[in-house]
Every structure is written in structure tokens, then in C-alpha cells.
Amino acid sequence: xxxxxxxxxxxxxxxxxxxxxxxxxxxxxxxxxxxxxxxxxxxxxxxxxxxxxxxxxxxxxxxxxxxxxxxxxxxxxxxxxxxxxxxxxxxxxxxxxxxxxxxxxxxxxxxxxxxxxxxxxxxxxxxxxxxxxxxxxxxxxxxxxxxxxxxxxxxxxxxxxxxxxxxxxxxxxxxxxxxxxxxxxxxxxxxxxxxxxxxxxxxxxxxxxxxxxxxxxxxxxxxxxxxxxxxxxxxxxxxxxxxxxxxxxxxxxxxxxxxxxxxxxxxxxxxxxxxxxxxxxxxxxxxxxxxxxxxxxxxxxxxxxxxxxxxxxxxxxxxxxxxxxxxxxxxxxxxxxxxxxxxxxxxxxxxxxxxxxxxxxxxxxxxxxxxxxxxxxxxxxxxxxxxxxxxxxxxxxxxxxxxxxxxxxxxxxxxxxxxxxxxxxxxxxxxxxxxxxxxxxxxxxxxxxxxxxxxxxxxxxxxxxxxxxxxxxxxxxxxxxxxxxxxxxxxxxxxxxxxxxxxxxxxxxxxxxxxxxxxxx
Numbered sequence: 129x130x131x132x133x134x135x136x137x138x139x140x141x142x143x144x145x146x147x148x149x150x151x152x153x154x155x156x157x158x159x160x161x162x163x164x165x166x167x168x169x170x171x172x173x174x175x176x177x178x179x180x181x182x183x184x185x186x187x188x189x190x191x192x193x194x195x196x197x198x199x200x201x202x203x204x205x206x207x208x209x210x211x212x213x214x215x216x217x218x219x220x221x222x223x224x225x226x227x228x229x230x231x232x233x234x235x236x237x238x239x240x241x242x243x244x245x246x247x248x249x250x251x252x253x254x255x256x257x258x259x260x261x262x263x264x265x266x267x268x269x270x271x272x273x274x275x276x277x278x279x280x281x282x283x284x285x286x287x288x289x290x291x292x293x294x295x296x297x298x299x300x301x302x303x304x305x306x307x308x309x310x311x312x313x314x315x316x317x318x319x320x321x322x323x324x325x326x327x328x329x330x331x332x333x334x335x336x337x338x339x340x341x342x343x344x345x346x347x348x349x350x351x352x353x354x355x356x357x358x359x360x361x362x363x364x365x366x367x368x369x370x371x372x373x374x375x376x377x378x379x380x381x382x383x384x385x386x387x388x389x390x391x392x393x394x395x396x397x398x399x400x401x402x403x404x405x406x407x408x409x410x411x412x413x414x415x416x417x418x419x420x421x422x423x424x425x426x427x428x429x430x431x432x433x434x435x436x437x438x439x440x441x442x443x444x445x446x447x448x449x450x451x452x453x454x455x456x457x458x459x460x461x462x463x464x465x466x467x468x469x470x471x472x473x474x475x476x477x478x479x480x481x482x483x484x485x486x487x488x489x490x491x492x493x494x495x496x497x498x499x500x501x502x503x504x505x506x507x508x509x510x511x512x513x514x515x516x517x518x519x520x521x522x523x524x525x526x527x528x529x530x531x532x533x534x535x536x537x538x539x540x541x542x543x544x545x546x547x548x549x550x551x552x553x554x555x556x557x558x559x560x561x562x563x564x565x566x567x568x569x570x571x572x573x574x575x576x577x578x579x580x581x582x583x584x585x586x587x588x589x590x591x592x593x594x595x596x597x598x599x600x601x602x603x604x605x606x607x608x609x610x611x612x613x614x615x616x617x618x619x620x621x622x623x624x625x626x627x628x629x630x631x632x633x634x635x636x637x638x639x640x641x642x643x644x645x646x647x648x649x
Contacts, residue, residue, distance in 0.1 A: 130173050131169075131173050131174075131355075132175075132176065132352075133169060133175055133353065133355050133357070134176040134334070134351075134353040134355070135176065135177050135356075135357045136178045136323075136357070136358050136360060137359030137364075138177055138178070138181075138183060138302075138318075138320075138359075139195070139298075139359060139647065140213070140298060140635075140644045140647035141359035141634040141635065141648070142179075142359030142633075143177075143298055143301040143302060143305065144236075144240070144301065144647065144648045145357050145359060146177055146305045147240075147301055147304060147305055149168055150168070150175065150308040150309060150312060151165075151168050151169070151308065152243070152304070152308065169309075169312065169314045170314070171312060171314070172313065172314075172315075173314050174314070174315040174316075174317065175305075175309060175314055175315070175316050175317070176317050176319065176353065177305075177317070177318050177319065178319045178323070178338065179319070179320045179321070179322070180321070180322070180323040180344070180364075180545075180548060180595060181193045181320070181341075181547075181548035181549075182320040182321050182341075183195050183298070183302075184299075185298075185302040185303075186299065186303060189302070189320070191320060192549065192550060193548060193549065194295055194550055195295035196212015196213055196294060196298075197209075197211070197212065197294055197295040197296070198211045198404050198550075199293070200406045200518045200584070200585060201585070204292075204293075204511070205512050206510050206511075206515075206518060207406065207506070207507075207508055207510040207517075207518045207520045208293050208506065208509060208510075209405075209406070209506050209520040209521065209522055210293065210504075210506070211402045211404055211522075211588075212294065212295060212402075212589075213294040213643075213644050214294060214504070214522075215294070216234045216237040216241075216288055216644065217232065217234045217288075218233055218234075218238060218288045219232070219233025219234055219238040219239075220233070220238075221238050234640070234643065234644075235645075236645055236648035236649060237643075237644055237645045241290070241297060244300040244301065244304060245300075246290055246296065246300060249290055249292050249429075291429070292511070297644075319338075321341035322338050323338065323339050323364075323595070324336060324338060324368050325337040325338055325344075325347045325368065325371050326368060326372040326375045327356060327358075327368060327382075327630065328372060328376065328377075328379035328380060329379055329380040329620070329626075329630060330378065330379040330380070332352065333352045333353060333354055334352065334353050334354070334356045334628065334629060334630060335350065335351075335352055335379060336350070336352075336353065336356060337349065337350045337375065338350075341548070344545075344595075347375075354629065355629035356629065356630050357631045357632075357633055358630065358632050358633070359633050359634055360632075361397075361596045361598060361601070362598075362601065362636050363397060363594070363596055363597035363598065364595050364596060365392060365632070366392070368383060369384050369392075372384060380623070380626055382619050382626070382628050383619070385619075385622065385623050387623065388622050391612050391615060391616050392616070392619075394604050394609075394616075394637070395603065395604070395641075396601060396602045396603070396604050397597055397601060398599060398600045399590075399592030399597065399598055399599070400526065400591040400599035401526050401588065401589070401590050401591060401592065402525055402526075402588065402589050402599075403500075403522070403558075403562060403586065403587070403588040404520060404521070404522055404586065404587050404588070405523045405584075406519065406521075406584045407519050407520075407581055407583055407584060408516075408518065408581075408584065409519065410505070410508070411580065411581060412503075412505060412570055415570035415579075416570060416571045416572055417572065419494050419505050419570075420494075424456050424458075424459055424462055424483065424486035424487050425450075425456065426447050426448075426450035426451060426462070426486055427451065428451065430485045430486050431444060431447050434447070434482065434485055437481050439478065439481060439482070440470075440472070440478065442470050442472065443466055443470055443472075443474070443478075446466060446470055449469070450462075450466075459482075459483045459486075462482065463479055463482070496568075496569045498565045498569065499524075499565065500524035500525075500526065500562065500565045500569075501524065501525060502522075502524075502525040502526070503521060503522060503523055503524070503569065504522035504525060505520075505521050505522075506519075506520040506521060507519050507520065518584065523562050524562060524588075541593065541594070542594060543594075544593050544594065545593065545594055546589070546590055547589060547590070547593055547594075547595070551589055552587060552588060554586035554587060554588050558586075558588075559582075559583065559586050560577055561577075563577040563582075564576075564577040564580075566580045567579040567580045599642075600636075600641055600642035601636040601641050601642070602641055602642075603641070609639075612637060613638070616632050616637045617631055617637075618630070633647075634646075635647040635649075
């Protein structure tokens, strides 16, 4: 008998869930048992994927909303700044159970990137967090979670990026879902601009109502599914719970059970705001206090470029040994490491070629106590380097609530679904304020905003607005994290005598909150 699985939310968690339900394998230790395989989708089954927004996944499924990567002039060939996910902690997928399974890194993200064939597009963030005083990613009241978060930012960890933009992993996942569904003859149905409105468990399955984006507070239809995955953030889950409580008509209301509500409240919302800017010059490298972006890293792309330049073969044979090494703190350190193995000196021209290929001076962070909190430099990372260079900077990365658009409200906050729309143009007054704070960061106190040039473009995403009310989450104090993680994934187990195929997935209740790795976990 055919079955239907429904996933609500087409972000990282929803896409990864769909990919796994279609039979995608991760590592040998996570391969499905026979029982798990019987629950995967097979020929004749149906997979539904709902998205309140409309991500720009492909030419066949276009949309105005990019999953997070913002390109200059909205041209994918131009330089970009990440207004969503930025990078991940590399985990060596070529080793079998490295370090007894305790090697640091984002295992699932690294493995997904490898399986999707994105390895040829990798770059490195190329900076040491210890140099940038990056001591903690979020304010956190839970000691266990704080240990986990700070462990990720230890010196020497290698943070990787995807040179086409981090959202390239999500568009690749969507394409892989389509391919797997077609190969397995599973009916794949994608419903953009559609949100989950309410949900109840009944004897014949999971009953849910949905609403259109044009009028998200009025349900427009009802369907039944065999199992539902809520890849939704806590605030979105709360909206569904409220509507379900008002519309309850028989069945089991899982989300509104008191104990489930208690567990749902264990995650604190973090209202992040990100602002990106593009300039004709990397003015931050020649300022009074320039950004310390001096590191370099060896990737397959670097070696391929050096082969084109007829780099010495002996050195080319050695360079792949540095693929998974920590970023080199300077060009001299890379030269010395290579020469120590080859026992041959590099000529000045060879040093110049290696420096140009391996330099990662275009990305790195700088912390400040002003409201912008952190700036991240992306530089000229355009796909086509032959065009006139444009340099990007994440001018503000505020994980709290100190900064936001300085403009007159046009909508009540409850109806302002800005995160579903994508980057918005920064108001002139806000641009001036950003230039002033960047000037203080790079030219010292009392600097004038005119020390920083007028940007070519500036855009922001305010993650504090609905329907998410947060860009990421943290654990509340006095929470038993292990207990919540085990039970929130299938919340009906918190209700005595109940068993409903309603599941909750996403970064909010993971060990890696604020990371795509957490969404995949």
C-alpha cells in the first residue's frame, strides 16, 4: 500500500529530511537498518514538500527568495555576501572513523557536500578565530551548550566555504531530491508559498490544514498524510499550535499538550540581523587599522590553478597533503612547509604564483563592541574574475537585537514577513550609521562616516521578524538537553498512551544550534 510523507519547511532541515527519506545514505555507521529501509519512500509513494516562502531552487522552480547568498546586482556570476549560512567546520570524509569518531568537524554537512559533488568548489575561510577574539558565538545560559559552542571555535579548526555561495548546497539538495524521486518513481510534489496551518493525529493518519501565503491566517484546504515532519522554527511551531487549538475537532492535538509545550519552550530565540555591502575597492585592507586577513590555504582548486601555470611537478605532488590541514597563518609559513618536504627552494616567481592561488585574504571576521558587533570580509569572490572587481563585506552581523533597519514601519510586525522575501535595500540613514561604525572600527574613535566610501549596494535581512522571529536558537538555562533532544523529535512520546507520526526537526533542538549541521542533525 502506497504511503504519503509530508514535510513542512523547505530550509536546510526540510530538504535534508526529504533527501534521507528517499534513501540517501550518509556514512557506514548511519546506514539504515532493514526496519528503517521499510519506512523509506518507494515506488508509488508520495513526498510532499511545503514552503511558506518561495526559494529560488532551479529554473523549473524559480523564486524571488535566495536561501541566503546575496549577489551583487542579483547576478549569480558576481561577487556575493552570505546573509544566511556562511561556512562549516570541515570534517575529513576520506578517513574511516577518524580519531575513533571524535575528530572535530561538521560530519553531516561535510558528507552531504561530498556526496553532492561540491568538493571541487570549496574554499577556506582562512582565518584563526583566536586571532579574531572569536570566543563565543551566542549568548547562552546553558552551561552544557556553552561548552559545545565554544569547543567549535578552538584555534586550528578549519572553516570551509562553498565558492558558489553557501546556498548552493541547498539548491544542490533540491536537485538531488528531484533526481532520487524520479529514479525511485516516487511522486514528488513541491508546494511553495504554502504554510502549515494546523495539524491533528487521527486513526486514519495525520490530518492537516494549509494556508496560502497571500492570506496565511485563513486555511484554504485539508489533507491527510501518513507522517509529517515539521521542519519549522519554534515560533512557527507556536503559530501552528495556536491555530490547531482553535480548530480542534477530534483527534490528538500533539503540539498543545502541556508537556510538549514545556519541551518546545526549551529553546531561546536569537534575533539576528545581517547587513551586506558592496564596494569598488577593498578599503578595509588599507585603512588605519586594516583587517588581519593574511592566511592562505591549499585546496584542489589551488592545485588546478598551479598546474595551469606549469608549477614544479614535485611541489604539485606534495600540495594535496595540505588539503585538510589548518589554514596557514602566513604565506611564509606555507612556503616553509612545502620546502621542508620537497627540500627545494621556491623561486620568487613560484612564491608569487603560490601566494596568488592560495591567498584567502578575502574572507575573515573582525569583532567590535559597537552595535554592528562583527564584520566579515568576503572580498572579490565573483565567479568571473575577469570583470571589474566588486568587493563584498558583511558590514554587520549582530546575533542579538541591537541593530535593525532605521526606517518608518509600513506594516505591523505580525504581518511583516521580511525573511520570506529576501534581502531588502538598506535605508539611507542606516547606510550612514553603518559607515560611521565601520569608520570607527578601521580608522579609530571619532572618525567621520565619510572615511568609508558610499557602497555600491547595501541590503539587510532582519531575522527577528515573522514567521521565524529568530535566525537561530540557544538552549535555555536549567534544561536537560539530552532528554529534550530524544523526546522532541517525536513529541507524542511525551503523552502517555499516544503514538503519532508527527516529527520535529531543525537546528533549534540540536547540539549545533545556529549551524546547518544542527539542522541536519
